[in-house]
Amino acid sequence: MRFQNTPIRRKLMTMILGTSGVVLFLTCAAFIGYEFLTYRRTAIRELSTLGEIIATQSTGAVAFDNPHDATEILSALKAERHIVAACLYDKQGRLFSRYPADLPDGDLPLAPMPDGYRFIDGRLVGCTPLVQVKGSDRLGTLYLGSDMEAMYDRLRLYGGIAVLVIALSSTVAYALSRFFQRQISLPILALADTAKAVSDRRDYSVRATKHGTDELGLLTEAFNHMLAQIQEQNAVLEKRVRERTAELEAANDELEAFGSSAAHDLRTPLRAIKGFTDVLLDHRVGDLPPEAKRYVALIRDGSAQMSQLIEDLLSFSRLGRRELARQTLNVERLAREVLKELEGEYRGHRVQTRVAQLPDVDADPALVRVVFVNLLSNALKYSRTRDPAVVEVGVVQKSDEPSPVFFVRDNGVGFDMSNADKLFGVFQRLHLAHEFEGTGVGLATVRRIVERHGGRIWAEAAQDAGATFFFTLPKD
Amino acid sequence: MAFLTAIACGGKWWVVGRWWTVGLFVLCALRATAADSAAVAPPSAEYQVKAVFLFNFAQFAEWPARAFADARVPLVIGILGDDPFGAYLDELVKNEKIGERPLAVRRYREVKDIVGCHILFVSRSEAARFDRIIPVLKGQSILTISDADAFTRHGGMVRFVTDSGKIRLRINVEAAKACGLTISSKIIRPATIVTAGKD
Numbered sequence: 050m051r052f053q054n055t056p057i058r059r060k061l062m063t064m065i066l067g068t069s070g071v072v073l074f075l076t077c078a079a080f081i082g083y084e085f086l087t088y089r090r091t092a093i094r095e096l097s098t099l100g101e102i103i104a105t106q107s108t109g110a111v112a113f114d115n116p117h118d119a120t121e122i123l124s125a126l127k128a129e130r131h132i133v134a135a136c137l138y139d140k141q142g143r144l145f146s147r148y149p150a151d152l153p154d155g156d157l158p159l160a161p162m163p164d165g166y167r168f169i170d171g172r173l174v175g176c177t178p179l180v181q182v183k184g185s186d187r188l189g190t191l192y193l194g195s196d197m198e199a200m201y202d203r204l205r206l207y208g209g210i211a212v213l214v215i216a217l218s219s220t221v222a223y224a225l226s227r228f229f230q231r232q233i234s235l236p237i238l239a240l241a242d243t244a245k246a247v248s249d250r251r252d253y254s255v256r257a258t259k260h261g262t263d264e265l266g267l268l269t270e271a272f273n274h275m276l277a278q279i280q281e282q283n284a285v286l287e288k289r290v291r292e293r294t295a296e297l298e299a300a301n302d303e304l305e306a307f308g309s310s311a312a313h314d315l316r317t318p319l320r321a322i323k324g325f326t327d328v329l330l331d332h333r334v335g336d337l338p339p340e341a342k343r344y345v346a347l348i349r350d351g352s353a354q355m356s357q358l359i360e361d362l363l364s365f366s367r368l369g370r371r372e373l374a375r376q377t378l379n380v381e382r383l384a385r386e387v388l389k390e391l392e393g394e395y396r397g398h399r400v401q402t403r404v405a406q407l408p409d410v411d412a413d414p415a416l417v418r419v420v421f422v423n424l425l426s427n428a429l430k431y432s433r434t435r436d437p438a439v440v441e442v443g444v445v446q447k448s449d450e451p452s453p454v455f456f457v458r459d460n461g462v463g464f465d466m467s468n469a470d471k472l473f474g475v476f477q478r479l480h481l482a483h484e485f486e487g488t489g490v491g492l493a494t495v496r497r498i499v500e501r502h503g504g505r506i507w508a509e510a511a512q513d514a515g516a517t518f519f520f521t522l523p524k525d
Numbered sequence: 526m527a528f529l530t531a532i533a534c535g536g537k538w539w540v541v542g543r544w545w546t547v548g549l550f551v552l553c554a555l556r557a558t559a560a561d562s563a564a565v566a567p568p569s570a571e572y573q574v575k576a577v578f579l580f581n582f583a584q585f586a587e588w589p590a591r592a593f594a595d596a597r598v599p600l601v602i603g604i605l606g607d608d609p610f611g612a613y614l615d616e617l618v619k620n621e622k623i624g625e626r627p628l629a630v631r632r633y634r635e636v637k638d639i640v641g642c643h644i645l646f647v648s649r650s651e652a653a654r655f656d657r658i659i660p661v662l663k664g665q666s667i668l669t670i671s672d673a674d675a676f677t678r679h680g681g682m683v684r685f686v687t688d689s690g691k692i693r694l695r696i697n698v699e700a701a702k703a704c705g706l707t708i709s710s711k712i713i714r715p716a717t718i719v720t721a722g723k724d
Contacts, residue, residue: 109711112581113694114574181584181709184624188581 058234065226066219073218077211084207088200092173093166096195099129100166100177104191107137108181111145111189119146126193133172134194137179145189161190171197236265240272253280308366312359319359322352361490364419365475368497373413380455380522381407383414384442387421395429399437407444408453410522416498417522423491424457424518430485431516432461450521452504458517463510472508495520568613574692575646575672575685576614582644582668582683583623585712589705592643592666599629601641603667605658606648608632636661647671647681655679666704677719682706684719695719 052060103122110119119137126132126148135148138161147157158174166175172194179189236259243257253276259269326349334342384404410417425440432438441458464472464479471477473496476489495518499506503523510516567573583600593600600623604610618628633639636658645667651658652673659680662669669676672685677697682704684695694712697719701708 106711109585109709112585113578113712114692181581181711182623185584185622188584 057237058230061230061234062223062226065230066222069222069226070215070219073215077215081204081207081211085200085204088203089168092195092197092200096166096173096175096193097177099126099132100175100191100193103135103193104177104179107146107191108179108188111137111139111179112181114139116146120148120150123148124150129195131195131199132193133196134192136192138190138192140187140189142190156194158192161192164190166193168197173197232260233265236260236269240265240269243272247276253283305366309363312363312366315359316356319352319356323349323356326352358488358490361488361494365490365494365497368416368494368501371416373416373501375411375413378410378412378414378417379407380410380417381405383418384421384425387418387425388440388442391422391426391429394426395433395438398433400429400432401437401439403439403441403443405441405443407442407455410453411524412502412522413498416501420495420498420520421457423495427491427518428457428459428461428516430461430487431463431480432459434462435460445519450505452521452523454519454521456517456519458515460515463512463514463516465512466510469508469510473506568610571687571692572609573613576610576617578685578692578694579614579644579646579670580617580621580628582670582712583628585709586644586668586701587707587709588643588666588668592705593626596625597627598641599627600643601629601631603631603633603639603642603645604648605633605636605639605645606650609648639665639667642667644668644670647673647676649673652676655681663704666706668701668704668706668708682708 052063055063103126106122107119110116110122123135123137123146126135132148134152134156136152136157137145137147139145142160144154144157144159162174162176164176164178166173168174173196174192174194177191177193178187179191180187236257239260240257243255246255247253256273256276257269259266259273326345329337329345330342330349337345381404384407388402388404421442425442428440429438432440439458439460442455443458444453444455447454462480468479471479473492475493477493478487478489480487496506499520499522504521506518506520508516508518568576579602583602602614602618604614615630618630621628631642633642633645636654639645639662643666645662647655647658647669649672652671652675655671655673655675656679659669663680668683669681670683670685671681672687674684676684677695677700680697680700682697682701686693686695695718696708696713698708698713
């Protein structure tokens with residue numbers, strides 16, 4: 050797992066432990082390094098001192114050629130177990146006496162080395178001159194060789210101590226870091242939990258616990274404050290939406306009530322107009338001059354048209370109030386039935402009708418029937434100038450629509466796509482009334498039905514090249 | 526350098542004298558020859574060691590302050606009687622110093638000639654006269670050394686004894702002390718301490 054993805058708790062502990070561990074390691078390394086260098090110097094000094102002592106004692110034995118005594122003096126070196134070789138050379142540099150007494154020649158330099166002590170091949174070796182009187186010639190030379198075991202012993206000891214110290218300190222650092230990391234991680238974790246709870250449950254009433262007044266405390270406070278603001282704004286918005294909805298509902302109810310009562314009230318005088326013009330044309334047609342007879346006929350047609358308009362308006366406004374009665378509906382059969390019903394409208398024209406295989410939907414049958422009646426009668430109406438007129442009902446599957454897309458296509462006059470947005474508005478008409486009769490309510494009704502089913506309706510057309518109306522009827 | 530050294534070598538005055546009229550270059554060249562001739566006939570190995578020992582005594586003994594007029598006065602190694610060392614001893618002490626003090630070798634025929642001497646080797650040739658010689662030297666702070674048998678018995682301070690091919694020391698510490706001399710304990714260790722009247 051990458052470091053930036055590890056939990057903050059572990060990250061903090063890793064940081065604390067890593068830092069303290071590195072610091073500790075470097076300290077120990079520096080200490081041991083310093084000790085190593087110091088010890089080398091000390092070892093040289095100590096061996097030089099020992100050399101001085103032995104050399105001073107040996108002068109007599111060498112000066113008066115007594116190897117036996119010299120060996121005896123050298124044998125005192127056995128008290129210093131790190132001295133592995135020692136010997137005396139006489140004035141001429143000849144080997145005079147050695148320690149240990151049975152040391153092979155190979156372990157000793159053939160001739161004295163330069164005075165002083167130095168590290169060679171892991172050993173501290175060197176020579177001290179034998180001088181009896183300061184300023185006089187040397188009487189001989191003492192060679193001493195010491196192994197580095199003393200130093201290695203010491204370094205091992207220090208290494209052991211360092212490991213112990215690091216182990217102990219790491220344990221303590223671990224315990225301390227566990228304790229201290231809480232100071233930072235707990236508020237952050239609490240904050241993270243709260244944020245998650247808020248986003249998961251969309252519950253803006255929860256609050257993060259504040260652990261102190263540091264930056265994290267401020268952050269927590271700011272976070273809580275933000276939550277409070279969101280909660281408050283939500284409440285305000287909800288209240289406003291409720292108010293607006295209520296207002297709209299009231300206005301809508303009022304409007305619909307007004308509309309239906311107006312329509313009802315308008316129907317009464319219309320019935321009188323229609324009734325009396327009928328009477329006039331049926332029974333008194335002989336009494337009327339031909340001019341008046343034509344006028345009366347126009348009055349009757351006008352009142353019939355108005356009556357139709359009122360009917361349409363009433364049924365449109367009723368759509369808003371009606372509950373949807375969804376049930377499984379065989380769309381194909383419905384489309385065929387509607388086409389059959391509309392046969393009368395195109396008697397005398399050559400019309401080809403095609404209904405594809407259509408899937409069942411879950412919808413209100415009465416309303417879907419209204420949709421097909423409107424769309425098919427429009428198709429027949431606007432294609433009646435064609436010979437033959439072609440009207441087609443089908444279905445396609447579109448990638449951006451989860452439910453099947455039904456369509457009704459004709460090869461009629463079509464319309465200009467720049468006016469497509471006006472198509473589904475109430476009383477919006479794209480053609481002149483004397484060319485194609487209609488009230489301008491049909492497509493508005495269709496759209497309302499489709500939208501009440503949760504679907505979408507749109508049209509594609511071109512001037513004089515037919516029109517296609519697409520719509521969907523999602524399950525719910 | 527070689528010339529001056531030759532002058533210092535008392536025993537070779539005749540060499541200098543014979544060639545004195547010759548040019549300095551020839552003289553210098555033959556100084557080497559003279560030194561070689563001294564080396565050609567060295568003393569026996571035994572006396573070479575004894576010569577070295579004599580020289581070493583200069584380092585391992587201390588004289589009272591009155592024994593030297595000042596710090597520059599040489600430490601004199603004297604030989605009484607027949608000289609068994611020849612030029613070897615002279616060569617040995619040449620250029621050597623005990624601290625600041627140079628060394629000199631002198632040869633004496635009679636005990637009365639001895640003045641300002643610090644280490645006196647009494648030759649075996651004098652063995653018959655030890656009883657007369659040693660009392661004369663008493664009180665002069667002279668370290669007396671000999672390789673003759675009865676030397677320490679007669680009150681001499683150091684005697685060289687040959688023991689299975691090795692030369693050992695017999696030291697009469699009391700006699701040395703009586704003359705104000707201090708012999709380093711370091712050579713008393715390898716030596717055998719004797720007292721007067723004993724070997």
